[in-house]
Amino acid sequence: GAVVSQHPSRVICKSGTSVKIECRSLDFQATTMFWYRQFPKQSLMLMATSNEGSKATYEQGVEKDKFLINHASLTLSTLTVTSAHPEDSSFYICSARDLEGDTRGRDAQYFGPGTRLTVL
C-alpha cells in the first residue's frame, strides 16, 4: 500500500514549451501533496504545498506563475512548468500525505519516483 506514482518519469522539451507532471496517490487519499525539486548532488528543495480544492502555497523564491499547481482531487496533483528554460532542468519529486496517517498524529508521507525534466 501507500504508493505514489509520477508521470512522466522522464521528459525532454524545447525551451519555451510547457510541461505537465502528474502525481497520483494510488491507494490512499491525500489532502496534501508536496512538490520538490532536486539538482544533481543536492538535497530536495521544497517548492510548494498543494492542498486539495484550494490554492497551492509556494515557498519563498518559487514563481507561482511559472510553476502552476493544481490539486483537483484527493488522489491527483499536477505541476506545470510553463515556458520552460534550460535552468528549469531538474529532478522533480512529489510526495503525498496519507489522510488516515494524519488522524493518527504521525507523519505518513510517501514519495513518488520522480520526473527528470531536461529543457533543451
Place this chain on the structure above:
Amino acid sequence: LAKTTQPISMDSYEGQEVNITCSHNNIATNDYITWYQQFPSQGPRFIIQGYKTKVTNEVASLFIPADRKSSTLSLPRVSLSDTAVYYCLVGSPNTGGFKTIFGAGTRLFVKA
C-alpha cells in the same frame, strides 16, 4: 521547523553496522523524527520513524535519547546496496502548515 545536522558523508564496509547521528536541538514537543533513504534518480524511501527511546523495524533501528535533541539511525550489517543518501527530518503533522524540509543528508558509501 527544527533544523537538522548530519555528517556529510560516511564510509563503511559490507557486513558492518552503520550508525548515522542527526542533531536536532530545536525539536518541538510534538515533533516526530523520520529517516528517509534516497538512491540516485529516485524518490526518497521511508525507513523509520520515532518519537522517543527506541524503534526497530525490519531494516533499521532508531535510537532517541531522553532529551530528543539527537537521534541515531542504525543499519545492521550493511551491504553494497545500502549505498545511498540518508535524510533525517523532524516535524509534526499536527502543526498547522506542516511541511517537510530536507537537510543536506548523509552520503553513505559501502565498500566491498
